[in-house]
Ligand SMILES: [Zn+2]
C-alpha cells in the first residue's frame with residue numbers, strides 16, 4: 001500500500017492512498033486544478049479514483065470538491081452528520097454520497113476501511129483506518145484530543161499520519177484572536193506538538209514504523225519545531241520509527257507500507 005499527500009496544513013488537506021488495484025483520496029481541501037496536477041505527478045488521472053473519503057466538512061478538507069465532482073463524479077464517503085452538511089454546501093454531491101456511520105467497516109476495491117469518531121468541532125468528524133489486508137495505514141488529524149476511540153482505532157497501524165498542529169507557546173503569543181486560540185486549544189480543536197509527541201510515542205511503542213506529522217499550522221508551528229518536539233519524545237522513550245513532516249502545499253514523497 002502506498003500513501004502520498006497532495007497537501008497537509010490548516011489551509012488544505014488531501015491524501016492519496018493506493019493499493020495494487022485501487023486508488024482513493026482522503027479529503028479534497030485543495031483546488032481541482034491542484035488535485036489533477038498532483039494525481040498526474042502520481043501517474044494517475046481522476047478517472048483512476050474509486051472514491052473520496054471525507055473526514056469532516058471544514059473548508060480545509062472539502063474546498064476542491066464542488067469543481068472536482070462536477071468534472072469527475074466519483075463516490076464520496078462520509079458519516080451521516082458530515083453528509084448532511086455536505087449536501088447543503090455542495091449540492092452536486094447529493095447523488096454521489098455514501099453516508100456511513102462512524103465506526104463502520106466497508107470496502108472500496110481491495111482496500112478495507114474503518115472510520116472512527118474524532119473529538120473536533122465539526123458535525124460528525126472521523127479519521128480512517130485503511131488496510132490492504134496486509135498492512136494498515138491510519139489518517140488521524142483534527143483530533144482535539146486523543147480519545148480511547150482513536151487509540152483503539154490506530155492500534156497496530158504500520159503507518160500513521162497524525163496531526164501536529166501548533167506549538168502551544170507560539171499559538172498563545174501569536175497573531176490569532178483569543179477566541180480562535182481558545183477554540184484550537186480546546187478538546188474539540190487541534191493537537192499541539194506536545195500532544196502529538198505523546199500520541200507518537202504510544203503508536204511507536206505499539207509497533208508503528210512510519211509516523212507522518214500532518215496538518216501543521218503555518219502561523220503557529222514550523223516543520224523544524226514539530227519534528228524536534230516529536231523526535232525528542234521518541235528518543236527519550238528509546239523508540240526509532242521513521243519520522244517525517246509532510247509538506248504543506250506540494251506532493252510529499254511516496255511512503256510505502
Ligand atoms: Zn483541518
Ligand SMILES: [Zn+2]
Pocket residue numbers: 056058120122142
Ligand atoms: Zn477541522
